[in-house]
Structures are given as structure tokens and as C-alpha cells.
Amino acid sequence: MKKVAISACLLGSKCRYDGSDNYDPKILGLLECYELVPFCPEDFCYGTPRPTMDLIDKGREIKVISNLTQADLTPPIKEYAKAFFNMNKDLELFIGKDRSPSCGVCSSKVYNINKELISTSGSGVMAQMAKSLDIDCFDAEEYLKLKKGI
Numbered sequence: 001m002k003k004v005a006i007s008a009c010l011l012g013s014k015c016r017y018d019g020s021d022n023y024d025p026k027i028l029g030l031l032e033c034y035e036l037v038p039f040c041p042e043d044f045c046y047g048t049p050r051p052t053m054d055l056i057d058k059g060r061e062i063k064v065i066s067n068l069t070q071a072d073l074t075p076p077i078k079e080y081a082k083a084f085f086n087m088n089k090d091l092e093l094f095i096g097k098d099r100s101p102s103c104g105v106c107s108s109k110v111y112n113i114n115k116e117l118i119s120t121s122g123s124g125v126m127a128q129m130a131k132s133l134d135i136d137c138f139d140a141e142e143y144l145k146l147k148k149g150i
């Protein structure tokens with residue numbers, strides 16, 4: 001069976017920063033022929049609930065920065081992503097939750113160091129790594145539109 005990596009919150013895991021989920025039965029209905037491989041780097045690295053975080057363009061690199069402490073939260077998320085893709089080398093598809101600084105594929109907000117919005121089409125850390133591995137990557141909303149022809 002083909003495998004799809006998918007943001008766990010889309011499957012109903014209550015792993016969002018505030019303990020809620022992003023359950024989306026429409027997406028699940030489109031993935032019936034796939035084995036689902038869920039992931040949530042933020043819950044694994046920082047627990048739930050947790051302070052929010054954003055992507056900040058630091059010049060050389062876009063980093064995940066805590067909105068509470070301004071700490072750089074990127075390294076553990078990258079380590080999680082590396083381990084996840086090492087353990088799952090046969091993924092055909094990656095579906096990320098839109099706009100997440102970890103999972104968004106082409107929809108994440110990026111700010112400059114003055115916290116001014118500079119892009120709404122950035123990629124989260126997990127999604128960036130999936131793209132670099134040549135896995136087909138989609139934001140959940142984009143995938144839904146594509147498959148439903150809307």
C-alpha cells in the first residue's frame with residue numbers, strides 16, 4: 001500500500017498549540033487507498049498545549065521562533081523531521097496542514113525580524129525537508145481542491 005505522511009491534527013489528534021485539532025474528514029476520504037503515517041513535530045518537541053511560534057527570516061535561514069520567549073525552536077523540529085523521514089523512506093505523498101510553521105507546504109506566513117509579514121507562501125520545516133527529498137507535497141486545502149476539481 002502506498003504511504004502518505006500527514007499532519008496528525010488533520011486526523012483528529014488534539015495536538016495543536018491550544019489542544020484542539022484540525023480534523024478533516026474530506027481529506028481522509030481522499031486518502032483511503034493510502035497507509036497514513038501521521039506526524040506532529042511541535043507536539044513531540046514542545047508538548048501540548050504550547051506557546052505559538054512563527055517563521056522568521058533571519059537572513060541566511062528561515063527559523064521557527066517562539067512568540068513567547070523569542071527562542072529559536074528550529075533545531076529539535078529539524079531533528080524530528082530528519083528522524084521521521086529516515087524511518088519512512090517509502091513515502092509517496094506528504095500532506096501538511098496549511099499555514100503551519102512546521103507543516104505548511106506553500107502557505108506559511110514568514111515575517112522579518114521586525115515581525116512584519118513578508119510572505120504568505122513559505123514552507124514549514126517538515127514540509128521543506130519533504131520537498132528536498134522529492135516527495136510530492138501538498139497543503140491539505142490545495143490537495144482537496146485539486147482532487148475535487150474545485
Ligand code: SF4
Pocket residue numbers: 007008009010015016017039040041042043097100102103
Ligand atoms: S500543523 Fe503540524 S505541528 Fe501543528 S498541530 Fe498539526 S501536525 Fe502538529
